[in-house]
Amino acid sequence: MSLSKEDYPISVLYNFELGDFSPKEKTIARRVSYLSKMFHDRTAAESLIKQGDPVVYETSYYGFKTSLSDMALGVTRIQPGKVGDEYFMTKGHFHEAKNQPEIYFCVKGEGYLLLETIDGEFQAEKWTEGTISHIPPMWAHRTINTGMGLMVFVASYHLSAGYSYEAVEKNGFKKLLVERNEKPELILNDKRKR
Ligand code: PA5
Ligand code: NI
Numbered sequence: 001m002s003l004s005k006e007d008y009p010i011s012v013l014y015n016f017e018l019g020d021f022s023p024k025e026k027t028i029a030r031r032v033s034y035l036s037k038m039f040h041d042r043t044a045a046e047s048l049i050k051q052g053d054p055v056v057y058e059t060s061y062y063g064f065k066t067s068l069s070d071m072a073l074g075v076t077r078i079q080p081g082k083v084g085d086e087y088f089m090t091k092g093h094f095h096e097a098k099n100q101p102e103i104y105f106c107v108k109g110e111g112y113l114l115l116e117t118i119d120g121e122f123q124a125e126k127w128t129e130g131t132i133s134h135i136p137p138m139w140a141h142r143t144i145n146t147g148m149g150l151m152v153f154v155a156s157y158h159l160s161a162g163y164s165y166e167a168v169e170k171n172g173f174k175k176l177l178v179e180r181n182e183k184p185e186l187i188l189n190d191k192r193k194r
Contacts, residue, residue, distance in 0.1 A: 019075065082179060086178050092141060108129055112144045
C-alpha cells in the first residue's frame with residue numbers, strides 16, 4: 001500500500017491545566033445566545049445575554065482523516081455557571097448516521113451526561129473526573145457541568161457520524177438538570193409534559 005501524507009501517525013499534546021490540546025484544527029465557542037432556547041428560564045437567558053453573553057462551552061477538534069478511516073477527537077470545556085437555576089450545558093445532538101457510537105471521557109470536574117432515544121428512553125450518567133461513557137448509536141447526548149470549576153471531557157467518534165440538532169432544538173431533553181437546595185436535581189421538561 002502506498003501511503004499518502006494523511007496516512008502517517010500523528011499525536012497531539014493535551015494540557016491538563018487548560019483542558020485543551022495542540023495542535024488542533026479549530027475551536028468553536030458557544031455562548032448563552034446560541035443556547036437561549038435550550039434553557040427553561042428564557043428571562044434569565046435574556047438578561048445574561050444583555051450582561052455580555054458569556055461563553056458556556058468551547059470545543060476543540062482534530063479529525064484524524066486517513067485514506068481509509070475518519071476517527072476524530074473533540075475536547076469540550078464547559079464553564080461553571082447557571083442560567084436561572086439550570087446548569088451550563090452543551091446543546092446536545094443525535095448523530096446523523098444511525099450506526100455511529102461515541103466515547104466520552106471526563107478528564108476534569110463533575111457533572112452529568114444525559115442520553116435519550118427518539119422514543120423517549122432516558123438515562124442520566126453521573127460524571128466525576130475519570131468517568132468514561134459509551135454512547136450507543138441513536139442516543140442523543142448532552143453534557144452538563146454541575147461543579148464549581150471547569151468540566152472537561154474528551155470525545156472520540158467518526159467524522160462520518162455527523163451531527164443532527166433538529167430534534168433537540170425542537171423538544172430539548174426529557175429532563176432538565178436544575179439546582180434545588182444547592183444540589184443538582186433532574187426535573188421533567190415542561191415542553192414534554194403537554
Ligand atoms: O462530538 C461530540 O459529541 C462532542 O464533541 C460535541 O459536539 C461537543 O461537546 C459540543 O456539543 P454539541 O455538539 O451538542 O454542541
Ligand atoms: Ni456526538
